[in-house]
Amino acid sequence: xxxxxxxxxxxxxxxxAMFSCGRKAEQTKEIIPSFSTYTARxxxxxxxxxxxxxxxxxxxxxxEVTNIFNRLGVPYNEASLNPVINAENYLSSSRxxxxxxxxxxxxxxxxxxxxxxxxxxxxxxxxKLAGRLxxxxxxxxxxxxxxxxxxxxxxxxxxxxxxxxxxxxxHLRTDGREGTVGxxxxxxxxxxxxIATSLAYxxxxxxxxxxxxxxxxxxTLTSLLSLMKNYYxxxxxxxxxxxxxxxxxxxxxxxxxxxxxxxxxxxxxxALVSSGSEMTITVETLNNIRDYVAKLRNEIVN
Numbered sequence: 001x002x003x004x005x006x007x008x009x010x011x012x013x014x015x016x017a018m019f020s021c022g023r024k025a026e027q028t029k030e031i032i033p034s035f036s037t038y039t040a041r042x043x044x045x046x047x048x049x050x051x052x053x054x055x056x057x058x059x060x061x062x063x064e065v066t067n068i069f070n071r072l073g074v075p076y077n078e079a080s081l082n083p084v085i086n087a088e089n090y091l092s093s094s095r096x097x098x099x100x101x102x103x104x105x106x107x108x109x110x111x112x113x114x115x116x117x118x119x120x121x122x123x124x125x126x127x128k129l130a131g132r133l134x135x136x137x138x139x140x141x142x143x144x145x146x147x148x149x150x151x152x153x154x155x156x157x158x159x160x161x162x163x164x165x166x167x168x169x170x171h172l173r174t175d176g177r178e179g180t181v182g183x184x185x186x187x188x189x190x191x192x193x194x195i196a197t198s199l200a201y202x203x204x205x206x207x208x209x210x211x212x213x214x215x216x217x218x219x220t221l222t223s224l225l226s227l228m229k230n231y232y233x234x235x236x237x238x239x240x241x242x243x244x245x246x247x248x249x250x251x252x253x254x255x256x257x258x259x260x261x262x263x264x265x266x267x268x269x270x271a272l273v274s275s276g277s278e279m280t281i282t283v284e285t286l287n288n289i290r291d292y293v294a295k296l297r298n299e300i301v302n
Contacts, residue, residue, distance in 0.1 A: 004098045022274045037280045043286055050147045069192075076113045081106045083301060084125040090165070096132040097180045098300045101187025103129070104165055107197035109195060111154045111301060119157055120147060126161075132166060133180065149167045179231035186224060186240060194297040197290035203283055214286065215279045218251035243296055250288045254281035 082102050092095045103126050109118045127140035143164045150156045172181045193214075200210050221244065228241045257278045 022070040025231055035208045035281065069109065074195065078200060080195055081109065087125045087128055090129060093133055093180065094183055096129045097183040098187035100126060100129045101126050101184040102259045102301060105188045105191040107161055108158060111158045114154050116151050116154055118161055119154065120151060123147060123161065135171055137170050140164055153215055179234035182228040182231060182237055183240065189220065189224060190293060190297050190300060197293055198217055201286065201290060203287055211279065211281065211286065212277060215256055220275060221248055221251055241282040247292050253285050255277060
């Protein structure tokens with residue numbers, strides 16, 4: 001599974017920021033990147049159009065967020081997940097929302113390794129937390145019944161649960177609780193970053209593709225902050241936004257460059273399309289991101 005198990009992750013990136021990345025590539029005559037995912041070819045080799053890849057900058061549901069693992073060699077490690085027994089401690093609406101996001105990512109992680117019974121147990125936990133947020137029981141109970149009838153199909157389970165999370169998000173928005181949506185999405189993003197940085201990132205021998213995927217999360221973090229800043233009437237949103245702003249300081253220490261003419265922006269799908277990218281990020285910065293994510297994740301789940 002070494003190259004199977006992130007393709008991307010996360011809804012509203014400030015378009016100016018994206019265009020500025022494109023302009024930096026044009027204005028900088030010489031870039032000395034720390035990491036690059038552009039493919040080097042011998043000069044004499046016949047030119048071949050490079051394969052295009054996508055960077056999604058929108059905010060996805062916690063289940064969709066696990067696309068971050070699609071190409072990384074993330075091994076299975078049960079200790080990296082948030083145990084279902086911890087759900088008994090999430091009595092406030094803010095902690096329930098954050099960990100609803102965490103458990104959604106854990107569901108997607110379990111799906112990769114076809115841990116079907118564990119997935120079912122996490123679904124029951126999701127139902128418990130959804131109930132504490134006054135989400136209609138049918139939003140989770142009905143999917144659980146469908147899963148029980150097809151427990152041997154992890155792909156079916158993940159599709160069903162993704163639909164359930166979209167229903168939950170729509171219900172919260174309709175109910176005027178967008179701040180709760182922000183906390184749920186934040187919990188999912190932090191969990192995905194925690195799993196990726198603790199299991200796929202090796203500071204002694206950083207893989208350029210892993211570094212690339214982690215670096216690209218600066219776009220998603222900007223999207224997440226843009227969402228949460230709209231709901232400062234919720235004190236818990238303010239509390240956690242400050243923590244994300246602290247994390248953003250590390251992402252602000254580096255740039256991502258795209259070569260001239262090699263950047264397209266698909267606003268409908270919220271994706272940047274290019275054949276590669278170059279980053280000026282250092283291992284020290286990556287370690288700082290990893291360590292702060294681990295600290296914040298620990299605060300959320302414990």
